[in-house]
Amino acid sequence: MQAFRQRAIYVPLLSFLPMLAQAAVLLEAGRLVVSGSLSLGEFFLFNLLLAMLIVPLRSLGMWIGQAQRATAAGERIFEVLDEPEGVEDRPDAGPLPPGPGTIRFEDVSFGYHADRHVLEDVDLDVAAGRTVALIGHTGSGKTTLAALVPRFYDATEGRVLVDGVDVRDVTRRSLRREVGVISQDPFLFSATVRENIAFGASDATDARVVEAARAAQAHEFVEALPDGYETVIGERGVTLSGGQRQRLAIARAILIDPRILVLDDATASVDATTEARIREGLREVMRGRTTIIIAHRLSTIQLADEVVVLEHGRIAARGTQAELLETNAVYRELHQHGLLEGLLEEKIA
Numbered sequence: 001m002q003a004f005r006q007r008a009i010y011v012p013l014l015s016f017l018p019m020l021a022q023a024a025v026l027l028e029a030g031r032l033v034v035s036g037s038l039s040l041g042e043f044f045l046f047n048l049l050l051a052m053l054i055v056p057l058r059s060l061g062m063w064i065g066q067a068q069r070a071t072a073a074g075e076r077i078f079e080v081l082d083e084p085e086g087v088e089d090r091p092d093a094g095p096l097p098p099g100p101g102t103i104r105f106e107d108v109s110f111g112y113h114a115d116r117h118v119l120e121d122v123d124l125d126v127a128a129g130r131t132v133a134l135i136g137h138t139g140s141g142k143t144t145l146a147a148l149v150p151r152f153y154d155a156t157e158g159r160v161l162v163d164g165v166d167v168r169d170v171t172r173r174s175l176r177r178e179v180g181v182i183s184q185d186p187f188l189f190s191a192t193v194r195e196n197i198a199f200g201a202s203d204a205t206d207a208r209v210v211e212a213a214r215a216a217q218a219h220e221f222v223e224a225l226p227d228g229y230e231t232v233i234g235e236r237g238v239t240l241s242g243g244q245r246q247r248l249a250i251a252r253a254i255l256i257d258p259r260i261l262v263l264d265d266a267t268a269s270v271d272a273t274t275e276a277r278i279r280e281g282l283r284e285v286m287r288g289r290t291t292i293i294i295a296h297r298l299s300t301i302q303l304a305d306e307v308v309v310l311e312h313g314r315i316a317a318r319g320t321q322a323e324l325l326e327t328n329a330v331y332r333e334l335h336q337h338g339l340l341e342g343l344l345e346e347k348i349a
Contacts, residue, residue: 002072007065018054025050087151087172095174099163100128101259101290103149108158110144117156118144119313131291133304135334140310142294146262149292150179162260180258180285184265186249188237193222194229196237196248200256208255215284216251217277218244246278254285261291263300279303298335307331 029046032038038046103126111117119141126132134142147153148160151167160167167175177200188196197212198204204212209229213219221244225231237245253261263282282303295301301321309317309330317328324331 002068004065006068007062010060010064011062014060015058018057022050022054087154089171090168093169093171096170096178097163097165099165099259101178102126102128102161102163103260103290103292104159104161104164105145105148106159106161108145108148108155108160110148110153110156114156117313119155122158122313122315124308124315124318126290126292128290129288130306131286131293131304133293133295133301133307134310135295135301135307136310136316136330141313142310143264145310146264146292146294149260149262150176150181177256178258179260179262180253180256181262181264182246182249182253186237186245186252188233188235188240188245188248190232190235192227192230192232193225193248196233197229197251197255199252204255209251212251212255213248215254216247217280218247218251221247243278250278250282250285259289261286261289263291263293263295265294265296296334301334 026047029038029043033040033043103124105122105124108119108122109117110119122145124132124145134145136142144153148155149162149167151160151172154168162170162175162178189199194206194209197209201208206229210219213222213229222229222231233239237248240248279299286303291304293300293304301307304321307319307321307324308315309324309328311330316330317324319327321331321335325335
């Protein structure tokens, strides 16, 4: 607001005052030319010099406004840069040891605020190589539970173990190198397709990048781009469709070769045809990896070996899809909605 006030004052002022001065000078110079005290050539030369002086004065008003806006923007940037990290490595933290990718939540509770828990006493084991789907109504804690694995947050109570090691006892870099996250809205940089896929594995060869894109069902549309893998996409991948962005994110996850994979509603914003292609890529990236799926679509949940139902931050039920269809109302509701959605898509097709 201060920047705009200063701009509203100085820009008109420093544009109007020089015009008044120029008018006064022209009147006086014109009188001198008429009286013979000043030649016509000297008059034009003086007028030219005066015009060259006025341009910087006009620009000064804009520079004052720009400087004020730059100051305000700089303050905001430094606020972000100086913000303390919520999760830090312990002084004695070491690298994550090798392992198959077993995950265990032991009496885990978590709250974004001390007086209100999002998760309450969660006990959950995910065996290595297994795929578990987390389902539940909005606000039940699905995304929060998955975010504890790469240690985006620390559990308020209890422990999160990866291959028997508390995630707080290892460095964040070594932990997150082994956890691939594919979100509903993946972030892509204003760089080439190859650089976006190789983010996190910058030393990857072109052959490995192409192999990852093929596995993610992305190679075909990448080849159709103007410059193929060297095509520069806009910030956040604005030149690509939602399904194309998702497939590049899957290729990125395949390339870093994590032992654990987290899929956070990865097919929620795409149509049925695109979702089918993405599922093919997901099957490839999930093979042999421990996977946590957060999903609302029945078609995505069918990729899981087991389903965990969360209600109000607690595990309400756990079992196979057939078991939960008989015993759990939340899964039955989701199943019926999925069947209706599938019938509707068939009719539209």
